[in-house]
Amino acid sequence: xxxxxxxxxxxxxxxxxxxxxxxxxxxxxxxxxxxxxxxxxxxxxxxxxxxxxxxxxxxxxxxxxxxxxxxxxxxxxxxxxxxxxxxxxxxxxxxxxxxxxxxxxxxxxxxxxxxxxxxxxxxxxxxxxxxxxxxxxxxxxxxxxxxxxxxxxxxxxxxxxxxxxxxxxxxxxxxxxxxxxxxxxxxxxxxxxxxxxxxxxxxxxxxxxxxxxxxxxxxxxxxxxxxxxxxxxxxxxxxxxxxxxxxxxxxxxxxxxxxxxxxxxxxxxxxxxxxxxxxxx
Numbered sequence: 319x320x321x322x323x324x325x326x327x328x329x330x331x332x333x334x335x336x337x338x339x340x341x342x343x344x345x346x347x348x349x350x351x352x353x354x355x356x357x358x359x360x361x362x363x364x365x366x367x368x369x370x371x372x373x374x375x376x377x378x379x380x381x382x383x384x385x386x387x388x389x390x391x392x393x394x395x396x397x398x399x400x401x402x403x404x405x406x407x408x409x410x411x412x413x414x415x416x417x418x419x420x421x422x423x424x425x426x427x428x429x430x431x432x433x434x435x436x437x438x439x440x441x442x443x444x445x446x447x448x449x450x451x452x453x454x455x456x457x458x459x460x461x462x463x464x465x466x467x468x469x470x471x472x473x474x475x476x477x478x479x480x481x482x483x484x485x486x487x488x489x490x491x492x493x494x495x496x497x498x499x500x501x502x503x504x505x506x507x508x509x510x511x512x513x514x515x516x517x518x519x520x521x522x523x524x525x526x527x528x529x530x531x532x533x534x535x536x537x538x539x540x541x542x543x544x545x546x547x548x549x550x551x552x553x554x555x556x557x558x559x560x561x562x563x564x565x566x567x568x569x570x571x572x573x574x575x576x577x578x579x580x581x582x583x584x585x586x587x588x589x590x591x592x593x594x595x596x597x598x599x
Contacts, residue, residue: 324362332359349547350591357584364580371574373412374443378478380413381446385471392467398453399424416440430454449474481570488568492578495564499582503553503589510549511597546594553590557582 321329335355342348387408391401406421416437423433431454438447449470558579565575 322366325366328362329359332356349550350594353587353591357587360580364576367573368577371577376412377441377443378445378474380410381441381443381449382471382474382478384410384413384417385449385467385474389467389471398467399430413441445474445477484570485568492564492568495560495567495578496582499557499560500585502556503586506549506553507590507593510545511593514545546590550587550590550594553586554583557586 332355335358336352337355339348339351339355342351384405387405388398388401391404392398396404402417402424403421406418410417419440420433420437423436424430428436434450434454438450441447452470453467561577561579561582562572562575564578566572568574
């Protein structure tokens with residue numbers, strides 16, 4: 319991934335915040351400020367992935383509109399090359415520039431198949447690339463291009479419709495996933511601030527206690543900072559993988575799940591670290 323201005327701003331801001339956190343080393347505020355710095359550095363990258371996912375969806379939607387316009391033009395008897403030139407000035411959102419470039423190449427005499435290959439490389443979308451490959455092969459073979467275009471448009475439309483239907487049908491599970499994770503956070507906080515202190519309080523003096531590998535010697539108090547950090551790590555790991563699963567279920571791929579992972583990890587950090595600052599000892 320190429321680092322842009324926003325990425326560098328996030329990295330520099332994160333480094334500055336993490337440097338400031340060193341002033342609070344040894345206090346309960348250190349880990350909270352350090353985490354804020356890390357999230358500040360990571361946020362631009364996460365937002366870039368989210369934006370890339372949204373742009374990819376818009377590309378597919380605009381290509382569908384472009385294909386429909388071509389079908390209408392070709393069915394009137396206009397050659398596909400001329401049809402592309404005729405529709406190049408229509409609004410196609412993020413694809414407008416790519417379609418104008420495609421039309422300009424055809425106007426300059428570039429073969430349609432070569433122009434379509436360039437268009438495919440510029441767009442960088444698997445669904446669009448497959449459709450363009452079919453159109454290029456149909457044009458080279460001399461087949462009935464109007465019927466091929468209509469079939470390609472129908473296939474892209476069907477794929478888009480299935481994605482939307484899947485996303486709508488799974489939306490309830492996404493909400494349930496967030497609710498379950500919030501309940502999990504509450505359980506962890508109750509365990510940390512209510513149940514564990516009660517257990518420590520009833521352990522007889524001179525006995526030993528070990529919790530999650532955090533052993534204490536005879537009569538030694540449990541290190542509250544280590545326990546708090548362990549629970550926070552647990553929440554962050556759970557949030558990361560829960561987000562990926564939510565993304566996979568709702569949109570069929572892991573990449574959109576990064577957005578859910580970031581949201582759940584941010585919730586985990588803010589709630590857990592904030593609770594430790596307010597209720598920690």
